Amino acid sequence: MLYLGGICFLITLFLFWYKFMYSPYQFFKKFGLHSPPTVPFFGNIFDIFKVGSICALKKWSKEYGKVFGYYIGAQPYLAVLDPDILKEIMIKKFDNFTERKKEFGFLTEIRKKAKISSIMLSMNKQDWKRTRAIVNPAFSAKKLKMVSPLIERSCDTLVEIFSDISRKNNGAELWRIFGQFSMEVILATAFGCQVNILKGEKNFLTEAATGIFTPNLYNLLSDLCTQIPFSIKFFGLFFAKRLKLTQYHSTARNFIFHVINQRHLQSYKNTNVDLLQLLMEAKAEDDQICPGSKQLTDEEITSVSLFFLLVGYDTSASLLGFTAYLLAMNPDKQNKLSQEINKYYQCNKDSSLYDAAHSIEYLDWVIKESQRIYAPASMTFRECENTCTINGVTIPAGCTVMIPIQVLHQSVEHWEQPDIFRPERFSPHEKESHHLMCFMPFGAGPRNCIGIKFALMEAKMCLTSLLRKYKFEKAPDTQVPLKTRIGLTQSPANGIFLRVLSNGF
Numbered sequence: 092m093l094y095l096g097g098i099c100f101l102i103t104l105f106l107f108w109y110k111f112m113y114s115p116y117q118f119f120k121k122f123g124l125h126s127p128p129t130v131p132f133f134g135n136i137f138d139i140f141k142v143g144s145i146c147a148l149k150k151w152s153k154e155y156g157k158v159f160g161y162y163i164g165a166q167p168y169l170a171v172l173d174p175d176i177l178k179e180i181m182i183k184k185f186d187n188f189t190e191r192k193k194e195f196g197f198l199t200e201i202r203k204k205a206k207i208s209s210i211m212l213s214m215n216k217q218d219w220k221r222t223r224a225i226v227n228p229a230f231s232a233k234k235l236k237m238v239s240p241l242i243e244r245s246c247d248t249l250v251e252i253f254s255d256i257s258r259k260n261n262g263a264e265l266w267r268i269f270g271q272f273s274m275e276v277i278l279a280t281a282f283g284c285q286v287n288i289l290k291g292e293k294n295f296l297t298e299a300a301t302g303i304f305t306p307n308l309y310n311l312l313s314d315l316c317t318q319i320p321f322s323i324k325f326f327g328l329f330f331a332k333r334l335k336l337t338q339y340h341s342t343a344r345n346f347i348f349h350v351i352n353q354r355h356l357q358s359y360k361n362t363n364v365d366l367l368q369l370l371m372e373a374k375a376e377d378d379q380i381c382p383g384s385k386q387l388t389d390e391e392i393t394s395v396s397l398f399f400l401l402v403g404y405d406t407s408a409s410l411l412g413f414t415a416y417l418l419a420m421n422p423d424k425q426n427k428l429s430q431e432i433n434k435y436y437q438c439n440k441d442s443s444l445y446d447a448a449h450s451i452e453y454l455d456w457v458i459k460e461s462q463r464i465y466a467p468a469s470m471t472f473r474e475c476e477n478t479c480t481i482n483g484v485t486i487p488a489g490c491t492v493m494i495p496i497q498v499l500h501q502s503v504e505h506w507e508q509p510d511i512f513r514p515e516r517f518s519p520h521e522k523e524s525h526h527l528m529c530f531m532p533f534g535a536g537p538r539n540c541i542g543i544k545f546a547l548m549e550a551k552m553c554l555t556s557l558l559r560k561y562k563f564e565k566a567p568d569t570q571v572p573l574k575t576r577i578g579l580t581q582s583p584a585n586g587i588f589l590r591v592l593s594n595g596f
C-alpha cells in the first residue's frame with residue numbers, strides 16, 4: 092500500500108513538473124526558435140528584473156538574432172527586431188495579426204472591480220473593428236483643426252505658468268506640469284470639459300492617471316499566474332479590493348461616468364461633435380450589439396472614454412517632457428528651433444498657432460528625433476491567429492509577438508550614433524536612409540495609434556508657444572543621464588527638472 096502511495100506521489104510529482112516546469116518552455120523549441128535559458132515557473136522574469144526589459148532584449152538579440160522567444164512565467168513572447176518581418180506582421184499580413192496581447196490576470200480583475208470592460212488596446216478583432224470605425228471620425232484633420240482653439244487656450248495658460256517658473260533660479264519639475272497640460276487638453280477636446288487642471292482644479296485625475304501608468308509588479312505577476320489560472324481569480328479577488336491601482340481606476344472611471352451623465356442631461360444637442368458625442372450617438376438600444384452594427388454598449392462607452400483619457404494624457408506628457416530635456420541638453424539644436432519659430436512669425440505675423448506649428452519643418456524633425464531617443468510607447472504587441480511562416484521564420488498560432496519599439500529606435504545597425512540627438516536625421520535628404528519599420532513611435536499598420544495627428548498637433552502647438560518666449564536649460568537638479576521607467580509606456584523615472592529662461596526674442 093505504502094509502495095503504491097509512493098508511486099502515485101512520484102507520478103503526481105512528475106506530471107506537475109512536466110505540466111508546469113518543462114512543457115511550457117518547449118513552446119519555441121518545437122518551431123525551431125531560439126530562447127534564453129529559463130527558470131522553471133518564472134521563465135525569464137529574473138533577467139528582466141535584473142537589467143530591465145530593454146537591456147535584456149538588447150542582450151538577447153545579440154545572442155539569438157533578430158527573432159527569438161522568451162517567457163514571462165509560462166507565457167511565451169516572440170520578440171521580433173527584423174524590420175522586414177515586422178512589415179509583414181503589422182501591415183501585409185495584418186488580418187492574421189489583428190489582435191494585441193490578450194488581457195488577463197490581475198489587471199482584468201482590477202478593471203472588473205472598477206466596472207471597466209475591455210480597453211481598446213486589448214479588444215478582440217470584432218469589437219476593435221466596430222469601435223475603431225465609430226471613433227475614427229473624431230480624429231480627422233478637419234475635426235482636429237476645429238478643436239485647436241481649445242489647445243491654444245491651454246497653451247496660453249502654460250505660457251503664464253512658465254513665466255512664474257522663469258523667475259525661479261533652480262527651475263521646476265516640468266513633466267508634472269506637461270501632464271496637467273495634456274490632461275486639460277484631452278478633457279477639453281475629447282470630452283468638452285473645460286477644467287483648469289493647470290491652475291490646480293481636479294488634480295486627483297492626473298494623480299490617478301499617473302498611478303495607472305506607473306509600471307508595477309502586478310503585470311508581471313499576472314503573467315506568472317497564467318500557469319495556474321485559478322490563482323489569478325484568487326489573488327485578483329484578494330488583492331483587487333486593497334490596491335491603490337483599483338482606487339485609481341475607480342476614480343478615473345467615476346469621473347468619466349459623471350461626464351457622460353452630464354452630457355445626457357444637457358437638453359441641447361452638442362454642436363461640437365467631439366469624441367464623447369460620437370461614442371454616445373453609437374449607443375445601442377438595450378445594450379444589444381447586432382453583428383456588423385456600428386454600436387457600443389454603455390459599459391464600452393465608459394471604457395473607451397476612459398482609455399482615451401488615460402492614453403491621451405500619459406504619452407503626450409512624456410513626449411513634451413523628453414523633448415524639453417533633449418533641447419536643454421542640446422542648446423545648439425534648441426537655438427536653431429527657436430530661430431526657425433521666430434523667422435516664421437516674422438514673415439507671418441498674424442498666423443494662428445495651429446498654422447505656425449504645422450509649418451515649421453525643423454520642429455517636426457525635433458519631435459521625431461525626441462521620440463526616437465525616448466519612445467513614449469516603448470513596445471507594442473500582435474497576437475498570431477494562425478501559424479504562418481514569414482521569411483523562413485515560423486510564427487506559431489496563439490503566440491504573442493512583441494515589437495520592441497524603443498530597441499528598434501536605438502539599433503546601431505539602423506541608426507548611426509543612436510544616442511546622439513540629431514533632428515537632421517529626419518530631413519528629406521536623410522530620412523530615406525532608415526527602414527520605415529525602424530522608426531514607429533505610433534506603431535504601424537491598420538491598428539496603429541489612432542491619436543497620431545492629435546498628439547503631434549498638441550505637442551507642436553505647445554512647443555511653438557513656449558519656445559517663442561522661453562528656452563530650457565539644465566538645472567542643478569537635472570538628472571543626467573535621464574533615468575526612465577519602462578512598462579508599456581516610457582516616462583521619466585524621477586521627473587524632469589529644468590530651468591526655464593526668457594529666450595530674448
Ligand code: HEM
Nearest residue numbers: 403406407410467468471533534535538539540541542546
Ligand atoms: C506621443 C503620444 C502618443 C504615442 C507615442 C502613442 C503611441 C501609441 C502606440 C505605439 C500604440 C500602439 C500601436 C500599434 O500597436 O501599432 C498606440 C495605440 C493607441 N493610441 Fe496612441 N500614442 C500617443 C498618443 C495618443 C493619443 C493622444 C490618443 C488619443 C487621444 C491615443 C490613442 C490611442 C489608441 C486608441 C490606441 C489603440 C489603437 C487601436 O488598437 O486601434 N494615443 N499609441
